[in-house]
Amino acid sequence: MYGEKGAAMGQIATEPRDEALYLILSTLGLPLDSDPTVLDRSLSAAEYAGVMQVLKRRLEEHVPAAYITREAWLGGLKFYVDERVLIPRSYFVEILPTQVDPWLKNPNKVSRVVDVCTGSGCLAILLARHFRKARVEGLDLSPGALEVAGKNVRRHRLSKRVRLVQSDLLSGAPAGRYDVILSNPPYEPTAHVDRLPREFKHEPRLALDGGRDGLDLVRRLIRESASRLKPGGILMIEVGGGRAPFDREFGHLEPHWFHTEDGSDCVCLIQAARLGVR
Numbered sequence: 001m002y003g004e005k006g007a008a009m010g011q012i013a014t015e016p017r018d019e020a021l022y023l024i025l026s027t028l029g030l031p032l033d034s035d036p037t038v039l040d041r042s043l044s045a046a047e048y049a050g051v052m053q054v055l056k057r058r059l060e061e062h063v064p065a066a067y068i069t070r071e072a073w074l075g076g077l078k079f080y081v082d083e084r085v086l087i088p089r090s091y092f093v094e095i096l097p098t099q100v101d102p103w104l105k106n107p108n109k110v111s112r113v114v115d116v117c118t119g120s121g122c123l124a125i126l127l128a129r130h131f132r133k134a135r136v137e138g139l140d141l142s143p144g145a146l147e148v149a150g151k152n153v154r155r156h157r158l159s160k161r162v163r164l165v166q167s168d169l170l171s172g173a174p175a176g177r178y179d180v181i182l183s184n185p186p187y188e189p190t191a192h193v194d195r196l197p198r199e200f201k202h203e204p205r206l207a208l209d210g211g212r213d214g215l216d217l218v219r220r221l222i223r224e225s226a227s228r229l230k231p232g233g234i235l236m237i238e239v240g241g242g243r244a245p246f247d248r249e250f251g252h253l254e255p256h257w258f259h260t261e262d263g264s265d266c267v268c269l270i271q272a273a274r275l276g277v278r
């Protein structure tokens with residue numbers, strides 16, 4: 001997705017004007033909901049230089065806005081981000097509030113949840129806020145991502161309920177079974193990653209590259225989940241553009257595809273029973 005001057009959109013905004021406004025207001029330390037008349041204000045020489053430097057980084061170096069401001073929003077929450085993590089934009093934010101509970105026998109009694117591939121920890125934090133009594137584990141292979149996630153967990157005051165663990169998918173997860181396993185893994189086919197606009201190349205390749213057809217981690221996660229779900233539990237995975245190959249390979253597991261506003265419907269749910277968990 002491209003905006004004016006060849007700046008790729010899609011990481012924090014879809015419209016170049018919105019992103020430019022966001023960058024200018026945050027550089028000037030002005031509230032993001034400022035009255036539009038603020039744009040008529042004249043700038044001091046120092047303010048002008050600051051704004052121009054930020055716009056240069058965004059337009060010439062193609063640094064994503066979120067890495068410039070070191071912040072991103074998901075589900076109305078603000079998260080610290082830097083180049084060690086993917087900029088939060090998961091479809092789970094649409095699905096979690098209303099579409100997941102109907103799949104659980106007793107959502108209020110969910111006690112153990114895991115976010116595999118946690119990155120900035122954004123989904124682990126949203127999960128902890130949704131399942132108020134649950135202990136949540138956030139797993140990631142990248143030590144840098146786990147440092148960022150730790151910062152976010154502390155900022156959202158969830159250190160008592162959200163635990164972060166370095167783990168290759170579920171292999172290093174603490175013992176026991178989960179009510180809910182959720183993952184937004186790297187799912188771009190390798191060849192797509194190579195062709196992504198420059199903005200996306202600032203994100204960690206480990207966060208994007210899902211192997212030849214994008215499903216390398218998805219396949220492993222499905223295999224590993226069978227021994228880690230409680231009876232009645234659910235596995236939810238975001239697969240991006242991989243729905244068709246996913247359905248060809250895993251259609252027998254009867255995945256339910258959640259509806260998303262833009263119609264991409266790229267997050268599925270598999271019930272524990274379909275993985276042979278009784």
Ligand SMILES: C[S@@+](CC[C@H](N)C(=O)[O-])C[C@H]1O[C@@H](n2cnc3c(N)ncnc32)[C@H](O)[C@@H]1O
Nearest residue numbers: 088090117118119140141142168169184185207
């Ligand atoms: C698409 S990002 C998702 C981050 C975050 N959950 C979100 O939605 O913004 C994928 C994350 O998976 C991590 N990752 C990649 N391979 C992994 C593996 N084998 N085991 C655990 N985490 C992995 C990356 O470090 C990255 O943080």
